Amino acid sequence: MKIAFIAMSGIRAENEKLVAAGLTMPGVVERSKVVASLPSLSLLTLAGMTPEPHALSYHEIDDLKKADCLPMDVDLVAISSLTAQIDDAYQIADRYRAKGITVVMGGLHVSALPEEALQHCDAVIVGEGEMTWAQLVEDADAGALDHIYRPPAGEYFDLKDAPMPRFDLLAPRAYNRITVQTSRGCPHRCDFCASSILLTPFYRVKPVEKVIAEIRQIKAIWDKPFIEFADDNSFAARPHYKALMRALKQERVKWFTEADISIANDLELLDLMREAGCRQVLVGLESPTGGGLDGVELKRNWKLKQLPDYEAAVRRIQSRGITVNGCFILGLDGHTPTVFDEVYRFVEQSGLFDVQVTVLTPFPGTPLYERLRTEGRLLDERAWRKCTLFDVNFEPANMSVEELEDGFLQLVQRLYDPDFTDARRRRFIEMCHARDDEDWSAALVRDAG
Secondary structure (H helix, E strand, C coil), rough: CEEEEEECCCCCCCCCHHHHHCCCCCCHHHHHHHHHHHHHHHHHHHHHHCCCEEEEEEEEEHHHHHHHHCCCCCEEEEECCHHHHHHHHHHHHHHHHHHEEEEEEEEEHHHCCCCCCCCCCEEEEEECHEEEEEEEHHHHHHHCCCCCEECCCCCCCCHHHCCCCHHHHCHHHHHHEEECCEEEEECCCCCCCHHHHHHHCCCCCCHHHHHHHHHHHHHHHCCEEEEEEECCCCCCHHHHHHHHHHHHHCCCCEEEECCHHHHHHHHHHHHHHCCEEEEEEEEEEECHHHHHCCCCCCCCCCCHHHHHHHHHHHHHHHCCCEEEEEEEEEECCCCCCCHHHHHHHHHHHHCCCCCEEEECCCCCHHHHHHHHHCCCCCCCCCHHHHCCCCCCCECCCCCCHHHHHHHHHHHHHHHHHHHHHHHHHHHHHHHHHCCCCCCHHHHHHHCCC
């Protein structure tokens, strides 16, 4: 068979004020643009599991106007999409099916709403695709495709069996960051997070030798690649990651990852991260106030317990020459209109090198979505196009929709003011200079763009 893997990409926002003022401001969606430009590691991984003699191709589409460029001389199409682009993905799936081409869909949205997706495709993959892809390909080749492919109850994919992703399917010049997964899952359970909840309740790591093999495969294709670890929470298994850092140091690559604030408590780990090439770590701080954090993490209210150490933790991480991209979610139930000033004040006082702000977003399949739906607070239960992280689709608890939208936009304008950004980055450079790390700090600023 000829199999085309199609990833929906790009960023968007429905809020006209944000489009007009916010999305044109340097830095406001800097991190989102990076995410949108990353190749789909899930599709490349499935491609790596596809046996010969099937012929494979990989494609990305960020605008339906470009759909005419997609191949039609194929037997099977596998489409993956985030929620905000899912309606566009359905239109593309409909076009293929109208031509008699078999369509398979997967991803977090499809895993949450498989019956919805089946209105537009022949089969869906629910959960971890590695568990069922080989069987799906075999069934499709034999003309005996089932409608739903999901792992047996209670069984999860062992990352020691992870295939080598088909990085060779990518056009090298189209990407400046390449993704590698080193772990799956998260020890925490936040009510707004879908990925770990929908895929696995367990935290699992990929063997060090497999991670290094993927890094070397990437280096064989790209000269001096920048690696993005596609993890929900790197470093949760400390001994494993310290071993990975020591091995990664020998590869001489630069990389970025996501982790929780607890890494600030392990100075040995921070030193190993820096020596292994870590340029930046994205940390979900979510809120600078206890009212905002209370109840966000559903197991042990873990994030609320970390709040007293937030500022000191940011400084400890950055003191080792690793920049922090602190992420905040606006519109949490404990937030009042004062939160916008409180976020700005925290960013200023902590000296965060980078900051990312988003609007609380009820993605399907999350505890947040179900809670807001039950409480009658969703503005539209199927407003998938508003699942952008920038649009409001719910009634906030302690402010109006308009107050959240206007406060968010004004905060964005203040946070990404060039003078404010430059002042924070100068503080970081001065700190590195004091540690005789001037060359390192200059490289970090250059990498951050």
